[in-house]
Amino acid sequence: xTHKAVELKGLSWRYNGRSVxxxxxxxxxxxxxxxxxxxxxxxxxxxxxxxLKLLSPDKDTVFIFDRDISSFLRKDLAKRISYVPxxxxxxxxxxxxxIVSMGRNPHSGFFSGDPVRDSEVVQKAMxxxxxxxxKNKDIGSISGxxxxxxxxxxxxxQEPDILALDEPTxxxxxxxxxxxxxxxxxxSREKGITVIAVLHDFNHAxxxxxxxxxxxxxxxxxxxSPEKVITPQRMKEIYGLNIKMETNPFTGKPYIxxxxx
Amino acid sequence: MFFKKHQKMVFLLLLLLLxxxxxxxxxxxxxxxxxxxVLKILFPxxxxxxxxxxxxxxxxxxxxxxxxxxxxxxxxxGLAVSGTVFQGIFRNPMANPYMLGISSGSAFAVAAGMALGxxxxxxxxxxxxxxxxxxxxxxxxxxxxxxxxxxxxxxxLLSGIAIGFFLSALMSLVMYLNRNxxxxxxxxxxxxxxxxxxxxxAVSAPVIILSSxxxxxxxxxxxxxxxxxxxxxxxxxxxxxxxxxxxxxxTFITAGAVSVSGVIGFVGLVVPHVLRIxxxxxxRSLIPLSMVxxxxxxxxSDTLARTLLSPTEIPVGIITSIFGxxxxxxxxxxxxNIIP
Numbered sequence: 001x002t003h004k005a006v007e008l009k010g011l012s013w014r015y016n017g018r019s020v021x022x023x024x025x026x027x028x029x030x031x032x033x034x035x036x037x038x039x040x041x042x043x044x045x046x047x048x049x050x051x052l053k054l055l056s057p058d059k060d061t062v063f064i065f066d067r068d069i070s071s072f073l074r075k076d077l078a079k080r081i082s083y084v085p086x087x088x089x090x091x092x093x094x095x096x097x098x099i100v101s102m103g104r105n106p107h108s109g110f111f112s113g114d115p116v117r118d119s120e121v122v123q124k125a126m127x128x129x130x131x132x133x134x135k136n137k138d139i140g141s142i143s144g145x146x147x148x149x150x151x152x153x154x155x156x157x158q159e160p161d162i163l164a165l166d167e168p169t170x171x172x173x174x175x176x177x178x179x180x181x182x183x184x185x186x187x188s189r190e191k192g193i194t195v196i197a198v199l200h201d202f203n204h205a206x207x208x209x210x211x212x213x214x215x216x217x218x219x220x221x222x223x224x225s226p227e228k229v230i231t232p233q234r235m236k237e238i239y240g241l242n243i244k245m246e247t248n249p250f251t252g253k254p255y256i257x258x259x260x261x
Numbered sequence: 262m263f264f265k266k267h268q269k270m271v272f273l274l275l276l277l278l279l280x281x282x283x284x285x286x287x288x289x290x291x292x293x294x295x296x297x298x299v300l301k302i303l304f305p306x307x308x309x310x311x312x313x314x315x316x317x318x319x320x321x322x323x324x325x326x327x328x329x330x331x332x333x334x335x336x337x338x339g340l341a342v343s344g345t346v347f348q349g350i351f352r353n354p355m356a357n358p359y360m361l362g363i364s365s366g367s368a369f370a371v372a373a374g375m376a377l378g379x380x381x382x383x384x385x386x387x388x389x390x391x392x393x394x395x396x397x398x399x400x401x402x403x404x405x406x407x408x409x410x411x412x413x414x415x416x417x418l419l420s421g422i423a424i425g426f427f428l429s430a431l432m433s434l435v436m437y438l439n440r441n442x443x444x445x446x447x448x449x450x451x452x453x454x455x456x457x458x459x460x461x462x463a464v465s466a467p468v469i470i471l472s473s474x475x476x477x478x479x480x481x482x483x484x485x486x487x488x489x490x491x492x493x494x495x496x497x498x499x500x501x502x503x504x505x506x507x508x509x510x511x512t513f514i515t516a517g518a519v520s521v522s523g524v525i526g527f528v529g530l531v532v533p534h535v536l537r538i539x540x541x542x543x544x545r546s547l548i549p550l551s552m553v554x555x556x557x558x559x560x561x562s563d564t565l566a567r568t569l570l571s572p573t574e575i576p577v578g579i580i581t582s583i584f585g586x587x588x589x590x591x592x593x594x595x596x597x598n599i600i601p
Contacts, residue, residue, distance in 0.1 A: 054491045075497035083495035088488045091352055092542035102485050106497035158496070 038215035078106035082155035103157025125156040145176035329457035334556035339469035341555020343511035344529025358529035363397035370396020394520035451576030452525035480544035
């Protein structure tokens with residue numbers, strides 16, 4: 001049994017002749033809550049998209065549970081890893097239940113699939129994300145925090161081993177940011193799902209992640225346990241800001257205070 | 262097909278409405294034929310003692326009205342189904358079947374064909390129908406390749422607009438240089454069923470109905486594609502391949518519809534939109550419901566087109582817009598009041 005959910009070996013990516021990722025090596029442990037942090041343009045989202053095969057990486061550079069991602073059919077990949085984008089825009093009045101049910105797509109074909117089980121899994125996903133009361137609501141009529149829960153429920157309905165989130169809290173207020181991340185953390189703990197999340201807020205990253213990947217200019221600067229990855233020296237080098245590390249009195253986790261320029 | 266309970270009722274009601282509309286349409290026209298005679302002519306086995314006395318009625322029904330009624334229904338079905346699919350592909354409820362330049366492509370090909378005096382026939386279809394079909398279908402393919410193989414719906418939309426304008430300009434040039442054909446060309450672009458034949462029915466019916474069924478089979482993927490390319494890919498949909506499939510099949514349908522009736526606007530826009538408001542956005546039910554409703558809508562429009570100013574005929578494209586647009590506006594207002 002492997003301990004690596006995701007492995008990158010010499011992964012590079014170019015976009016319009018410009019190098020976005022260059023020769024990245026990384027292992028993401030099974031069951032970890034791994035945060036990807038770094039400044040804008042560091043290549044965080046590109047890395048996530050390559051792991052999801054939304055961009056097609058070269059052969060033998062991205063492995064999901066030791067299997068080359070390029071050998072996966074999209075449908076089979078969708079059973080292992082699911083995606084939580086920042087938001088989805090739907091101009092048609094699909095109900096919350098219909099959207100969450102789409103998560104069952106990878107598990108149902110023309111001659112296969114189990115409608116009874118599908119509906120059970122969908123129910124459970126909505127229960128775990130506390131959106132049962134929104135079931136019949138129009139997807140266009142709910143709030144940003146609710147929509148993010150719906151997207152997570154849809155991802156859970158895929159019954160994935162890995163959950164990949166791209167700045168899941170960027171459209172939310174502080175209260176909802178914390179609620180969403182806590183939800184993801186408890187799902188990760190209870191179900192043993194590996195979480196890979198691109199995050200912007202260092203304090204969230206320090207609080208929630210069991211492992212961090214700090215990126216800059218298409219390369220990984222450091223990876224490992226959060227308190228080792230985030231250091232005043234690196235923050236000064238990458239962001240040009242002075243920071244101080246403190247301990248959060250509520251949780252005992254490290255957090256940063258930054259200077260304002 | 263996939264219906265919830267109330268949708269099944271709606272579907273059956275619509276089918277019934279279609280049948281009633283078809284029979285009623287057969288009775289009206291420059292010669293008014295009693296309903297009982299229509300029944301006897303269509304179902305001779307119902308009156309074994311020897312059908313209808315009036316032979317002229319028989320000819321009018323079987324040779325003129327019936328093919329016209331069927332062609333209007335089939336064309337309406339095709340335009341509504343392809344409109345539904347185009348709105349899904351473009352993730353936009355304002356999309357219509359002519360987004361990829363089919364209308365201007367067909368119109369240019371027809372104008373060129375008329376100007377050059379094309380006479381060829383194929384499978385019993387006239388030169389104009391063939392030009393319209395090929396012009397429309399090829400234009401869509403060109404738009405698809407210019408957009409970088411359907412890289413994104415946005416690039417498809419822009420390529421469609423660019424090619425559409427280009428071909429419209431070419432058509433205007435052809436008309437300008439061949440002024441004796443202007444009337445014919447303009448009438449063709451307004452759409453009409455007055456040249457309906459059984460051959461047109463026999464060719465277009467299988468094309469449109471089989472293609473529509475094919476679209477229904479894969480309609481779940483279309484639902485998922487509405488959430489965006491990346492989102493759909495992450496749910497296991499091969500987005501680029503499926504988009505090509507949906508575009509090809511619905512373009513095939515649209516080109517088929519245009520080739521037998523000219524460019525008839527509004528059906529493909531308004532019918533799926535209305536059905537979506539009334540019965541929900543799930544394409545598994547929306548496609549079959551739009552199909553039947555499109556048939557009803559275009560049949561009623563054509564019946565009005567040939568009876569309103571009888572014996573003069575109004576091009577059916579004028580009717581669809583005159584009656585469709587106010588209804589559409591009414592629904593938009595109604596919808597605005599429902600959603601706060």
